[in-house]
Each structure stands twice: as C-alpha cells, then as structure tokens.
C-alpha cells in the first residue's frame with residue numbers, strides 16, 4: 001500500500017500523520033510497527049489517522065507503535081495542525097477521539113495549540129503516588145532525586161506491568177517539582193514501551209496531581225526532555241474541569257512510503 005504521510009512532533013513526541021478522509025486506511029500491527037520503526041521505517045512513537053466524522057471537523061485515530069489505541073494529548077495538538085495543513089481552517093476545531101469530543105484552538109501569536117482535555121472525575125492514591133485517567137491511564141510519582149539521572153525506563157517499565165495498574169497497564173510519569181507552578185516530567189509510555197521525550201496526557205496527569213491541596217484555577221508550566229508545555233485546569237474537591245493542554249505541534253517533513 002502506498003501512503004502519503006506527514007511526520008509531526010509535539011514536544012518531541014512524534015507521529016506519522018495520515019489523511020484517511022477519502023480513503024479507508026486499515027493498518028495491520030506489522031504495518032504500524034514498520035512505519036514506526038526508527039531504522040526500517042519512518043520512525044515515530046505512534047500513528048494518527050485523520051477520518052471524517054459527522055458533526056465534527058474530523059476524527060483522530062491514534063495508534064501506539066505496538067498497535068494498541070488510546071487518546072494522545074500531544075497527538076491531538078498535531079492532529080489540529082495537520083488538519084489545518086490539509087485545508088481545514090477554523091477558529092476553533094471540534095474533533096472526536098477515542099475518549100470523546102475535544103475542542104482546540106491555535107494561538108497564532110505563540111503558534112501553540114490549546115487542546116481541551118476531558119474532565120477528570122477522580123484521582124486514586126497508591127501510597128504517595130497517584131493513578132488517574134486523562135484520556136489514557138497514568139501513574140504519577142513525585143521524586144526528590146535528580147530526575148535527569150533517574151532510571152526512567154527500568155522504574156517505569158516495572159510500574160507499567162505491576163499489579164497496581166493491571167490489567168490495562170498505565171503510562172508512568174516521574175515528576176520533579178521546580179516551584180509551586182512548575183514541574184519537570186519524564187514519562188515511560190505504555191504502548192511505546194519506552195521513555196518518550198514527552199507525553200501530553202502524562203504531563204496533564206502530573207500537573208493535576210503534584211499539588212494535592214490546590215483549589216480553583218491553576219496554570220502549571222511543565223518542562224520535558226522534548227520542550228515546554230502549559231496545563232490549565234479548575235479543581236474542586238477531587239474533580240478537575242476546564243483542562244487545557246497547551247503546547248507546540250510542528251510538521252517535520254512530508255513523504256510517501258510503500259508499506
């Protein structure tokens with residue numbers, strides 16, 4: 001199958017973007033793996049297929065490189081930018097994803113995309129750690145040591161396959177607090193089965209939980225290995241609403257591939 005694609009990245013989390021609006025794109029696990037392979041393929045953490053959806057500007061179908069599906073926050077920003085590249089020009093984008101409806105807008109000054117994430121109704125405590133779903137399942141651990149030296153892969157993989165998050169598993173986020181409104185986050189991603197340079201739903205989960213006693217509106221600045229992001233939200237009791245994941249999304253190159 002010959003596929004035209006665009007390679008996008010959102011703070012270093014990278015995706016093969018495919019326009020599936022006029023043509024049904026059905027990829028096998030082997031084809032997904034090949035496209036994401038960093039030596040034998042294009043190289044990406046996952047694939048995003050844009051589809052038509054009645055009542056929405058588009059539907060975003062995110063596939064991890066192991067073939068599993070989930071919502072993807074960085075991917076959602078890239079999908080909006082890709083839709084604009086395809087000629088869907090809107091002030092506000094309404095799209096459908098595996099976890100429901102999302103609204104997004106492009107800030108033409110900063111060129112950041114502000115993506116509304118679905119509400120988070122509860123956070124589960126696991127010892128001093130947190131478990132929550134921000135469109136995909138997340139485990140959040142706040143660390144005291146130097147996060148740049150931390151064994152993210154080993155520790156992350158161990159938690160990802162632990163009973164604490166069985167049977168679906170979870171993405172695992174390690175958080176170093178910088179200040180009362182800034183954190184540094186590194187993430188082991190389920191479905192990629194490695195650390196990624198950033199994880200959108202992950203930094204959202206980290207921002208919501210690193211200060212358990214906040215109330216009302218917060219804007220948290222997040223540093224990742226792949227770049228900077230900001231997360232806004234309103235907290236009341238253990239519920240989070242008006243969650244916005246704000247950050248860049250850029251096209252790296254366009255191409256054609258046989259897979």
Ligand SMILES: N[C@H](CCC[C@H](N)C(=O)O)C(=O)O
Pocket residue numbers: 013064068069070071072073074075136137170171189190191192198199200201202
């Ligand atoms: N690997 C995640 C989905 C992608 C999450 C991440 N890329 C993001 O930006 O939210 C999972 O299967 O739960």
